[in-house]
Amino acid sequence: MESRSRSRSDNQTAEDDSRLSTTRRIQRLTLHLNPNPTPPESHQEQQQLLQRLSCGSSRVKLEVDKIQLSIYMRGKYRDIQDRVFEFFNSRPELQTPVEILKDEHRELCWRQLLGLVREAGVRPFRYVAEDPIKYFAIVEAAGSVDMSLGVKLGVQYSSGKKRNLLSLWGGSVLNLGTQKHKDKYYDGIDNLDYPGCFAMTELHHGSNVQGLQTVATFDPLTDEFIIDTPNDGAIKWWIGNAAVHGKFATVFAKLMLPTHNAKGVSDMGVHAFIVPIRDMKTHQTLPGIEIHDCGHKVGLNGVDNGALRFRAVRIPEIIFLIDLGMSPGMENTQIAVTIATRYSLLRQQFGPPKQPEVSILDYQSQQHKLMPMLASTYAFYFASKHLVEIYSEMKKTHDEQLVADVHALSAGLKSYVTSYTAKSLSVCREACGGHGYAAVNRFGSLRNDHDIFQTFEGDNTVLLQQVAADLLKQYKEKFQGGTLSVTWNYLRESMNTYLSQPNPVTARWEGEEHLRDPKFQLDAFRYRTSRLLQSVAVRLRKHSKTLGGFGAWNRCLNHLITLAESHIESVILVKFIEAVQNCPDPSSQAALKLVCDLYALNRIWNDIGTYRIVDYVAPNKAKAIHKLTEYLSFQVRNIAGELVDAFDLPDHVTRAPIAMKSEAYSHYTQYVGF
Template sequence: MDPNLSPVGRRAAAIARHLAAVLPAPPRLAPPVEAAPCLSYAPPESNEATQAFHPAELRALLDGHHLRERDWVFGAMEESPLFCRRSRGGGRVFVSPDYNEGKEGQREATMRRIAYLASRGVFRGWLTEPGPDAELRKLALLECLGVYDHSLGIKTGPSMLFHALCLSPLAVPATRLSAAIHALVTPQPSLLQGPTMEPASSSPAARRAVAIVRHLAGATTSSLGLGTSCCLAYVPPESTEPLPAFVPVDLRRLLDGHNLATRDWLFRVMEESPLFCCARRGLGGSVRVFAWPDFNESNKEEQREATMRRVGYLARRGVFRRGSAIKFLGTKRHHDKWLVDTENYVIKGCFAMTELGHGSNVRGIETVATYDSKTREFIINTPCESAQKYWIGGAANHATHTIVFAQLHINGRNEGVHAFVAQIRDEDGNVLPNIHIADCGHKIGLNGVDNGRIWFQNICVPRENLLNLVADVLPDGQYVSMINDPDQRFAAFLSPLTLGRVNIAVNAAYISKLGLAIAVRYGLSRRAFSITPDGPEMLLLDYPSHQRRLLPLVAKVCLYSSAGNFMKKMYVKRTPEMSKAIHIYSSALKATLTWQNMTTLQVSKALYAEFLSAQKKTKPFKGLGLDHLNGPIPVIPDNLTSSIFRSSKFQMDLFCLRERDLLKRFAEEVSHHIAQGESREKALMLSYQLAEDLAKAFTERTILQIFLEDEMNVLEGSLKEVLGLLRSLYVMVSIDESVSFLRYGHLSRDNVAGVRKEVMKLCSELRPHALAIVSSFGIPDAFLSPLAFDWIEANALSTGSH
């Protein structure tokens, strides 16, 4: 083998030698396939029974608010070539360029998208317009942006093999492809010594493209003699599924909850911009596919520049949300100075709280800000390596300013963690003196975000740069605060993080909708096996096992959406008295909706404190939905029938019984450990298993209670019946997946067995409504992967250039 070959060249040579040894010679072209009956795609809409409801009604309930704004955003994205608006199969498909290009190219693409969104007004008013409606609109737009962002991995996954063919600047004409095929199937001396590589001037992607072409050429349509006329044809589900029994927008209004029109506007804004999607080439000539090698060779700089262009584009379109720390921790002097420029992305900020040595334990951070009363400045310093600000999004390349969290020292006294505004780069992007910034390195994903590390070497910031909503330092060095208790003051400093938890939780539900919309549509068009000797193959979603896998997830995401809307509306209407409840609800829902259990103990501790408080003061439970603890213990019937299983009263009684029992058990176990000499914190940790069960019981009861309230507000009709099926399936699956009901005797073994049978019944009854429900999610077709539509054409080798 030629020692001068690159690693890619050597791998290509090895593949060529292997193929030359295993492929027959001389080649014989396969005879043309006759136009015999082939597998064909039948759209679910063409053969399903009449739908019982209109999906628009359900969408209205699912989205819950600002449907027109959501649709406006979706439409804005669909209209723009920045979002890759080329049509295929009757709808647009979006594929991110981030995983095909170098990192520099990826960042440029991101910033162009952001600039486009900003120019469309997507970010307008996110910080400057007050009131709950403005905040709900902002959250709706964030959810729309999340739909675009998280659709990328789903769409690139099935087809990454052809990435180099699609992205290479090297053209591969048909004559050259034929020559490559012939070279593969005919042993030649040159193949034994390594394949002929492209000139040194060709890019690595180009050389890989040639190697992959040679490797795959034997499977092309021309060599197999396949014709398109006899191939399986895609049939859209809309042509075979029944008409919806409800208006999908009504369900979407419940699921999204607010600002539907704003969300749709943002989707359109992204669809209109090539920054959010590049031109598709490759399979079927209509969809871009990606290969792993180019993804590996993308550099961080390219990806981050793309991100910043997207951010800038979104800012110019009025979408962008920046400066929350300044808005919520600062006062008028900070708002006047920074908010408008931050919202318009003239100032690019980052949030420097996490350190190498301290993440969740913010109170333990080591960065120090010392006040100098002579100069009236704070001197910010990184005293040790563990104090370096770490994993700070935007710091490595683009941020011009940062919110620094540091221990405030005045005259030798530590006043605790405070936040300061510090400039870290000049207008030209140069790092300022006495500041050191380094990259955190390549990540598995999201390399368009430049996570970085920051060291401060005694930099000086004006006294006015202290974000002083909670506390301030007077010119003479006097420390003043309206909150005397240090614990409460620290909690006030961290209160802006609540919005982050809320946003993570609701976006987790939205991203789940994206995947489920794709999976359900695919299950309504893809067939496999026949249950009769000569009968047609069955749709995947007609298999009970497939229904059991997908439809419970559909039910869960519908209830999660309702809970997320409850959390958002509570947040935007917050008062100081609601802070504790908001913290507990947001922590619980974030953990549940994102499959994270790190907040389990935190939620359980709060419930334990409420329990002890009520016991000591002999006062009734108030708030957090714990009022049911004041009443008698619910009684669960011995013999449970299907009608009882589906009764909302039975469902709430059972969930309340479980929560009540687990709270009592948890309190008793913690008290036992304390009696044995353990500290309160250690006792809580030792009771973690019960804490986990209790937190889950609290969250599931909360989600059910919220959805029941939404369901009660829906008029009698088909939509209300479907909501009842979704609710009952959620409850039955929650019981089926939790051993606590059986472990602690909340249900008998026979009744638990009956629950599993009820799950299958409910899945069967929801099956006719599946398409209408996912249509209610309000996600434009352009954001769904090829699998949701004509997956045959998307994977065809016989059409277009590859």
């Protein structure tokens, strides 16, 4: 018995030694495969590691100085935005009520604009050319007060930032006009004596400039241009400021000059013309012009969209054409995520038995909905800020590379951000349950006002195709020694880095330090884009032999759109990482790093199939990315209140009772009459 006992004991010891030896070998192998984290040396440390990575536990909460973070984000134009907010807070009669009829909303929106310009002394037009960043700060603040106000302000003054080079009525005069036009119209546009509109979009061809059918025929006997709408499809449609308030229109039309050829005229292409549409004193529609109201819209009913037809309207003005753009209203995302986050922190429901109820933001499912969205909102903010900066630089230098860069980046950002925002607004509404359905809590109006941004001034799918086409052009020039625009910087480097076989060792690294390394995150984003670019180039070449250029493009269209989105995500991440690195306040920098990591890893996880197919990420690493993304969502939840407070949106701007910084339920019950 004793012998058998010793034998069992010896066998047990041998098994323990073998198990220990195996553990050591595994640890040594792990060190080779994953040198970043220090492996735990004891069972207790292993348990601590597991606990740390579980979403039900927390490290020490980050202490965030939300004032410093807000100062860093809003920058030197914080004062002008506060001036806009404070003006409307002091004028309750100019605040947009929850329920308002279309015609009343239009008149209120006009009074809001008049009050801002003539009473508050905020004169956006002077900044369009002198300081575009300040101009866009004003537009952003106005849009936060009422999206219709932001759009109407843009129609009057804008020199757009998001797609190409300029925008609507005021911007067209500044950018297309001669000094004579500026001298004649500047003051009237600035002080709102000359409200105007931008008549490009047509019923049939939309914003396809080359396909526009409105005609401007030059009459050499009178030295005038005759503007005509040749058919119903050429009626100018969805023209902001046209239905009620506009007195002038910048009209885009094909210029026809008389010639001695068989046709008698020569098509000189599309040009822009300043056309008076209403009498300056009586406000009556001028002869030869028909104006009709486009009617009630899903959203943005404070903007008076109209339809214009021209019947032999004679005018003396001509200005020359370049491209145009429009802002997608980024402020909607900030407002919506602020409302949803604050309500989720306030609302308590269920919890452990005989314990206090917990905040609904403590639930992993709610964190999964809202925290990556909050991270994306920060990411979009810094990318948009970068775009405004390079636009401003472009206006000063007229550098051709910057022009190309602004065009490509604005098209991609406009499409990507507005599509993401449209989905996010619905998620925010759902995250607030039944209270999200109450009109007073604003999700309905925010969603409706934002919806049009996905299609006007360029349908998002079309804009993404522009980005893909430009990327393919840059890709081709890369291998022909051409010059690349700034947007495609990473193609300046050796693309072989991104197109080579994934490293089987790094594909398995799963330590937190490695996954939160900006180099890993950027390399992953760029690897995906480069693979998509190379593969779609090969597919297009193959299909063009049998289907032709158009057929090949259409055959690869989904691939091309995915490529464009992937590239834009790479640019967004670059700008976010730079913003983190440049932040001077340590607590703000730590918060931004956390949010940036969540944005990057969440995007990688959402497209993990792409990385798995090519073995860029091994199964164990994919699992680690998923677990770390959930953990980072939990960590961001811990500072979610400070992060939305850093947007610095006053209660009278967010306006939703469930998003009030204090006594939210009191505000809500007062609204329904208690």
